Amino acid sequence: MNRREFFKKAGITAAGGVALPYILPSGRLFAQTNTPKAEYVVLVMFAGGVRQQESILGRYLEDSQGVTGAAGNIMPNLFKGSIPTKKIVFGTDPGGNQTAGSEPIPRILSQSMEESGTVFKEVLAQSAGHYVGLNTLITGSSGTAQGLKVRPRYPTIFEYLRKHANFKATDCWFVCNTIGNSYPLLNSSNNKDYGLQYGGNMFAAPVTFGSYGREILGNAKPYSQADLEPMYFMKNFLDQSFGLSADQLTTIKNTDQERTQIKEFVRQIFQRQLAGQIVKPPVTDGGDAVNISYAAEVLRYFKPKFLTVNMASVDGCHSNFTGYLRSMHRADHATGWLWNYIENNIPEMAGKTIMIVAPECGRNLDSNPILDQNDWYAFDHSDANALRVWTVMKGKGVPTLSVGSETNRIGRLTDIVPTIADIFGIYNDVMNSGYIDPLAQSLYNRM
């Protein structure tokens, strides 16, 4: 090798040494395609089919049940507007001879999200159903032909973030309210370009941390790192020897260190339950609040870059309108509490987080014939009114804006994934993946 060749090869080697550490799983050298807007995103999938009329439009019983003078806002943490003054049944029970639910839960936030963030007042949902609606929120695709009991057909936001932004598995969390309705499958698609190797972590909190979880997992041995290392070493040898291909993967993958972290988290949760230390909203008389509590625990422990949590109690509206109002009021309460908890109790995330709140679908214009204890009619979700929803954003750098109106629809639920991609600086990667709704775009572009 002469002197010229030596310098040439040494130069190439040095350049490779600098570039290679930054090659991402996507094959890119650099992660971001645009400037990130925030460090953390929390997506609240709210809350099982919310009718536009009782939520953002603040019409309470006036519209749905024809009770004159009974309009008002029952979601004070999300939207501005006065609480109804007539026939209040959505609050807590004061006891005695007073009407059940007649005490509205006091607002947690000093200002509603509408007054301190951006609200898209009239947004188009792509489906009137829950699973496809959640798929839309998670994949940015319209979910056509999405079946139940199968993973999403198109890549999820978890996979986009892990592949293009190089997030770890424990940077991405889905806190799910049930193991039913195929919801636990939403943490990853089976897409050939993405799939389980890029999937997010998930807990169906009411099961993992409920009575079954306590019985099956609550007696786990607290292994030390010295115990775990040989186990992982031997397991990794066995796995490499078996050589599972990507299409044979049956679960998402965490590193050894992440698995240890998750197991320690589970162990700590059971301890915190015993000690009564689980963080929770002031009013936790429903399943949604419990799920939000565990979402807050995951945020506290892992400080994930992206977490999504769903709520679903509002879906009781199929047969009980009063219960629906109570659940909606509580979902608003839990959402406000979660934002407050992040800002006041997780210093690493405070001031660096954007929260996005959107329902997966709306509810019908006309009621079904089922009457509840107050002789109010219930509502299903299948018509054009069930495609009417809203989206709220609040947090780092989000302007105070009101976009669109009842007669001027702006935005689609498929915009959520591009918006999150935009916030994390991988907008072009995600939009060019070929799997996003062609009509979708970042909500920042619609402001």
Added chain:
Amino acid sequence: MRNSYVSVLCIVAISGGIFSCTKEKKVTFGVVPEVIYEDKAKKTKRKTDAEYISILYTNLYQTPISPNQLYKTQNVIFSIGDHNVASELVLSNYFNTSGLKIPADADMRGNIDSFVVNTYKRFYLRYPSEGEKAFFNNYISRNANVTVEMVYTAFAASDEYNFY
């Protein structure tokens, strides 16, 4: 009378000739007795959660899991996104209970070679390759802190144990 005795004797003699046992022919098919074990390369089907839990429980306790316990365990495993983490947690709970039918650490140390072969047969229903045997022999011999529980956890949480 005498003739009839003769007739009866003749009939018995003839019948005996016709129906009496014949000498059994010894037929051999050239089949060598063989115990069948699985082949790693042919394990392409994933066990369902119910199959995985049932097989694991029976393996460790040498008794079937109750339907109620199976149902609860299935739900809990499904409720955790990383099923490996879920399995490891379930195992950790099993190892914190009494009634496990597993070898003692001293037995493992007494004959590591035999322990490794038996562990492969117990979990994978196959013999280890020479390379696999060598790996575990060396690893267990050189690391005094490795216990049966650790080895069993590694096998039970491994990818291959999820397939058949």
